[in-house]
Amino acid sequence: MRGPLQWVLWDVKDTLLKVRRSVGEQYCKEAERVGLSLSPAEVDAAFRLAYRNCSAQYPNYGLAQGLDGRLWWMRVVQDTFSRCRVHDPTLLNTMAQNLYQNFCNAENWEVFPDSKKALEGCSSLGLKMGVVSNFDRRLEGILQVCGLLTHFNFLVTSEEAGVAKPNPAIFEQALQKCGVPATNVAHIGDHYVYDYLTSRAMGIQGYLVDRQNKHLHSDIHPKHRLSSLDELLVQLPPLMH
Structure with missing residues (x-):
């Protein structure tokens, strides 16, 4: 009863709450800061693949494989940009770290x-x-x-x-x-x-x-x-x- x-x-x-702008838009904005010009639609598609693959290979932020939320998200971001022909390790690491921090900000979320x-x-x-x-x-x-x-x-x-x-x-x-x-x-x-x-x-x-x-x-x-x-x-x- x-x-x-x-x-x-x-x-x-x-x-x-929800993400205020599409992932493609937010990732492209970060890419612009390091001098890259990418298509939001292409980045969105790449993100979906990267997210799906990482979720399958490392479920729940890869905790069982020694990862954590920060390292897991950095993998997703780096894989996303790699699928968009960005291969410079320094750029990939910089964008991944910045995006992980950016998603803590209120302007990226809409209640x-x-x-x-x-x-x-x-x-x-x-x-x-x-x-x-x-x-x-x-x-x-x-x-x-x-x-x-x-x-x-x-x-x-x-x-x-x-x-x-x-x-x-x-x-x-x-x-x-x-x-x-x-x-x-x-x-x-x-x-x-x-x-x-x-x-x-x-x-x-x-x-x-x-x-x-x-x-x-x-x-x-x-x-x-x-x-x-x-x-x-x-x-x-x-x-x-």
Whole structure:
């Protein structure tokens, strides 16, 4: 039986905030600083391949192979530019280091217009909040510069947890921090498998943020699918009783 809601766990990227400009645009801007002129479309395509390959070869930031989030991202950046015919080791290293730091800055992230209202609304209901995110250790700084960090009692990132969604172990770490049964916890995220299915399989009250209405015909209860975070506050109060 479902208990009274006490905690809300949040995914972050593409749930509360998103990258402000395309990866291709941001990488090309960095390339211009070192005198290179590249096509954003070409860089975007190269990034997708580099990211996919690195994720397959070194899952969850390569922690099991002795890497960390910083080294992993530098590999992705260097591989991306190498696919665009940039082979100078000094340039590749400089751009990789700069881009890793650049993505800590607020100007590279856009908080969704409904995020702060939803977080404030949850707080006003007396709910405590945490983060469960497949992200590296930069997340705390990013949330801070974006003005969101103070809403959360704790953060669990896949880099620091040593395990990534959809592995339920990352949610288990979060539930330990909550100190209440899964039935007293909700989770909000944008990924159908990583966020919605995995959390609900554990007995957590999962909600799927579906801003582009991509999941209208899948097996999601209408009350569990949110086209906007504004809808969350309509759904949560009844769960308090």
